[in-house]
Amino acid sequence: MKKIIKIAELIGSDIRSRQNADHILNSIGNFSGVVELDFNGVEFISRSFADEVYTIAKENRDNVVLRNMEGIVDSMMSVVSESRTNKRVRKTENANMKEFSDMESLSAYLSTF
Amino acid sequence: MSNVVFIPNVDRDERIGSAFNHMFSIIYQTEKIDNKTVVWDFSNAAFFHPFFLAPLILYKNRSQKNIVTINKSAYIDNYFRLIYFDDMLCFDELADLENSLSPYKGKSYIPFCRFDLCQSNIDGMQTIIQDIIEVQSNAGREIKTPLSYMLGELICNISQHSDGKYGYIFSQCLSHKEKCINICIADDGISVFGSYVKARRYLDIIDSNEMEALRLANEGYSTKDLPESENRGFGISTTKRMLVEGLKGDFFMLSGSAFHRHDVNGSDYVKLPDMMNWMGTIVLMRIPIDVPQNFNYMEYVIR
Numbered sequence: 001m002k003k004i005i006k007i008a009e010l011i012g013s014d015i016r017s018r019q020n021a022d023h024i025l026n027s028i029g030n031f032s033g034v035v036e037l038d039f040n041g042v043e044f045i046s047r048s049f050a051d052e053v054y055t056i057a058k059e060n061r062d063n064v065v066l067r068n069m070e071g072i073v074d075s076m077m078s079v080v081s082e083s084r085t086n087k088r089v090r091k092t093e094n095a096n097m098k099e100f101s102d103m104e105s106l107s108a109y110l111s112t113f
Numbered sequence: 114m115s116n117v118v119f120i121p122n123v124d125r126d127e128r129i130g131s132a133f134n135h136m137f138s139i140i141y142q143t144e145k146i147d148n149k150t151v152v153w154d155f156s157n158a159a160f161f162h163p164f165f166l167a168p169l170i171l172y173k174n175r176s177q178k179n180i181v182t183i184n185k186s187a188y189i190d191n192y193f194r195l196i197y198f199d200d201m202l203c204f205d206e207l208a209d210l211e212n213s214l215s216p217y218k219g220k221s222y223i224p225f226c227r228f229d230l231c232q233s234n235i236d237g238m239q240t241i242i243q244d245i246i247e248v249q250s251n252a253g254r255e256i257k258t259p260l261s262y263m264l265g266e267l268i269c270n271i272s273q274h275s276d277g278k279y280g281y282i283f284s285q286c287l288s289h290k291e292k293c294i295n296i297c298i299a300d301d302g303i304s305v306f307g308s309y310v311k312a313r314r315y316l317d318i319i320d321s322n323e324m325e326a327l328r329l330a331n332e333g334y335s336t337k338d339l340p341e342s343e344n345r346g347f348g349i350s351t352t353k354r355m356l357v358e359g360l361k362g363d364f365f366m367l368s369g370s371a372f373h374r375h376d377v378n379g380s381d382y383v384k385l386p387d388m389m390n391w392m393g394t395i396v397l398m399r400i401p402i403d404v405p406q407n408f409n410y411m412e413y414v415i416r
Contacts, residue, residue, distance in 0.1 A: 016236050016265030018273065044258060046265040047347050047414065072258060075411045082416055083347070093332055095380035097324060102386050103141055109383065110137070113130040113374065 001033030008041030015045045021052030028056075032063065040068040050080040058084075116148040120158045123165040125287055129363060129399065132162035133372075137389060140172055144388065149179055156184035163222075163285040164397050167297035168367070170198055170225050171281060175301060175392055195220070201227040201281070207237045214241060218248050222285040230272045230280050230300065239264055242282060250286040250294050255404040259355050260294075262410070266348030267298045267396055274336065275302025276311065277393060292402045293362070299395035304369035305330045312336035323371040324384040331366070331373055331382075333415070347415050352398075355413040362401050368394040 005027050011020050028035050037057065039045075045053070054077070057064040069077055100106040123135045143151050153173075161169075173180045185193065193199065202224040204210040210226070217223050223245055228238055243260060250256070271280050277300040284296040302308070306326035309315055314336045319326045331353065335346030353375050356362040363376040370390045372383040 012236065012240070014236070014240060014261055016239060016261065017269050019233070020236060044261050046262060046269065047351065048266065048269050051345075072410060076414065079411070079414050079416055090332065093328070093380050095328065095375075095382055097328075097382050097384075099324070099384040100386050103137070103389075106137065106383075106386055106389075107134050110130040110134040113128065113376070113378065 001031075002036065003028070003031050003033060004036045004038055006038045006040070008039070013041055013043045015042060015049045017046070018048045018052050020049055021056060024053070024056060028061070028064070035061070035064045036067050037064060038067045039070070039073055042069075042073050043071075045073050045076055047076060047080060050076045051084075053077065054080050054084055116146050116150060117152045117154050118142045118146070119154045119156070122158050122160060123162045124160045125162050125285075126290065127162050127165075129162075129164055129365075132165040133365070136165050136168050137385075139169060141388065143172075143176070143178060143180070146178075151178045151180050153180055153182045154184050155182060155186070155189055158189065159186065163283065163295040163297065164365070164399075166196075167225070167283045167299075167397065168391075168395055170196075170201070170283070171299055171395065173198075174201060195224065196222060196283070197224040197226075201225050203227045207234060207241060210238060211241050214245050217245055221249055221288065223249075223283065225283045226281065228280050228282070230275065230277055235268055235272060236265075239268060242284075246284050246286065246294060246296075250288055250402050252294070252402045253404065255408065256400070256402065258410050259360060259404075259408075259413075260400070262414075263352045263356060263398065263400070264296070264298070266352050270348050271298065271300040271302065271394065274305075274308045275300035275394060276308065277302030286402070288402060294398075294400045294402060296398045296400065297395060298398075299393060301393045304391075304394055305366075306369050306371070308336055322384070323369045324382045327366065327368055327371040327373050328382050331375070351413060351415045354415060355410070356398060356400065359408050359410075359413045360401050360404060363399040365397040366394065367391045367397075 010023055057066055118139060121135050123132050202213055279301050281299040286294050306323040309319055309326050315329055315334055331349055333346035333350040337345045353364045356364050357375050361377055366373040370385045372385055374381045
């Protein structure tokens with residue numbers, strides 16, 4: 001038994017918030033057969049949403065497969081997959097820390113840009 | 114002591130630091146007045162930089178003071194009505210938002226919108242607002258994806274971390290001289306510092322320093338990372354990288370008593386004077402309309 005969930009129809013072609021993953025989970029319900037998440041027609045997914053999809057397909061369910069991810073949708077999924085399997089290498093920002101105790105000194109700083 | 118604060122003219126061409134300077138000054142003067150009612154006198158004002166106006170609207174809306182506005186020219190009065198200066202554009206249904214925003218396609222700005230952070234279709238709201246901004250800016254297709262990313266991650270962040278009730282969004286396109294989209298996204302939540310304190314994360318680094326909390330948030334230290342997988346905290350850091358390094362824009366964040374500025378000239382974290390404390394968090398972005406030719410969206414997504 002196979003169930004195909006067309007993501008563009010279910011959520012839309014531009015998908016941003018994490019909460020959208022709830023629509024997918026609700027559609028899957030208790031179905032125990034193979035579930036295909038079909039991304040045909042999806043043009044954009046945020047990293048947050050991609051992260052949720054990764055959790056559904058790769059961690060929480062062993063019956064979910066991803067189909068028709070293309071372009072930046074596929075690229076974003078790859079980035080998330082990479083960051084979930086490799087340790088993050090943090091780049092410390094080269095930033096200045098400034099403290100101002102009065103409005104005059106704050107004002108002088110703000111006048112520099 | 115007079116309870117009148119004169120609102121300066123803060124032209125759209127004015128330097129960004131100057132717009133912030135005026136904004137902090139107005140808040141400081143208003144807070145200093147020992148009277149529940151404060152009068153904002155607009156007799157000197159003709160134009161407003163969006164990075165001055167957006168925080169001002171938020172401040173007025175959330176201040177404990179009763180702020181009365183006087184001496185607005187007919188032009189400003191009409192402009193304030195169109196941007197919902199006094200009451201903000203609130204909506205229950207997306208269809209209401211779409212109808213309200215439709216007349217703004219021919220303008221350079223959208224009204225100051227307030228949205229419920231618990232609403233189920235924040236994506237739908239963003240789609241409607243982003244469509245209007247894209248039409249107004251007359252930007253090419255290349256801006257669509259980074260705009261979707263930046264707005265999406267920032268709005269998602271405030272809905273997940275701020276603990277606030279409402280989010281706010283305002284934008285103004287300066288399509289002739291400056292050629293940029295100025296966007297303000299804000300919340301009425303517990304601030305970045307408050308979010309770390311509530312989650313009890315990184316407190317050994319932050320101590321009681323709000324500036325340090327802002328730095329951690331901007332470097333991608335999330336309160337929601339999984340124990341064995343740092344899968345969160347990419348939203349702000351990637352947004353800044355995409356905006357500043359990729360698009361050559363400017364990024365500003367004000368939260369509690371800390372302020373952050375990141376542009377092509379560098380990155381500063383600022384501890385504000387004690388009397389200055391912003392309720393919640395506000396992010397301001399200057400997004401150039403012309404995307405650099407060699408800009409590659411995925412190159413700026415932090416791995």
